[in-house]
């Protein structure tokens with residue numbers, strides 16, 4: 001097996017269980033709301049913004065994330081909220097060191113400490129290392145035998161405040177290709193539904209739990225359930241920055257509609273989980289060396305595409321800041337207390 005390009009970013013986790021961080025509600029800022037709507041740092045001469053599809057995703061060329069001022073970083077939050085996902089190529093982000101990486105992503109809010117993922121030695125669980133190689137195996141191993149391995153989700157939605165402007169960067173991509181990340185717009189998925197169906201959904205709330213598909217695979221069902229942290233969020237939220245309604249469904253973590261019987265919940269969510277996967281609302285990001293992806297978790301779900309060759313190394317790092325508590329898009333339709 002070849003040596004990793006970034007050995008200091010290999011995932012480590014001290015032995016023993018680290019409880020899920022039960023972060024109580026706190027007042028959070030939305031940097032996207034502070035941004036100048038004209039986005040001068042992202043529209044100046046030399047910057048080119050190329051939409052991947054009209055509905056989701058933009059490649060942003062001519063911007064070095066590590067050189068942006070606070071105002072520029074605010075504009076990134078605004079653009080990510082509008083476009084769902086942003087792709088920055090040719091970045092020095094992977095090489096600027098843990099402190100600078102932490103400083104930049106902390107601009108968007110306190111960082112989520114992952115309960116079980118490994119982090120680089122000398123750092124902490126705010127660095128989430130996504131790693132595959134010959135020894136660690138492909139990401140598919142986590143899920144056991146299946147017919148297909150996409151795992152659409154929003155990250156870590158089991159606390160009152162939820163993830164917002166997320167940074168994800170590549171250290172090493174699979175040598176034979178593959179290993180893209182796919183994204184889907186939850187705003188456009190919502191807009192595609194009939195007004196009658198949208199009205200029904202807008203009155204509902206979902207229970208989000210840390211006993212996610214991933215945590216059950218990592219810890220076992222009994223332990224994952226015993227130590228679970230959970231909260232409810234509206235099924236249709238209003239994005240805090242764009243004010244657009246968005247389907248806040250999370251197939252990996254939100255599997256029960258509040259007040260529904262289990263079969264009712266299962267049927268409704270099965271439909272919605274199929275619906276959000278449509279290529280109508282999605283885009284796929286191919287990783288190149290020095291790529292950083294920034295996405296907004298309130299309007300976008302994502303999945304790894306673990307189609308790369310078994311044994312090949314794929315080495316990525318993610319950092320997730322918390323934003324505000326998701327608010328219902330139509331509070332007047334809610335009968336349960338917020």
Ligand code: SIN
Nearest residue numbers: 130180181303304305
């Ligand atoms: C994630 O689920 O956040 C990681 C996605 C990926 O590995 O492409």
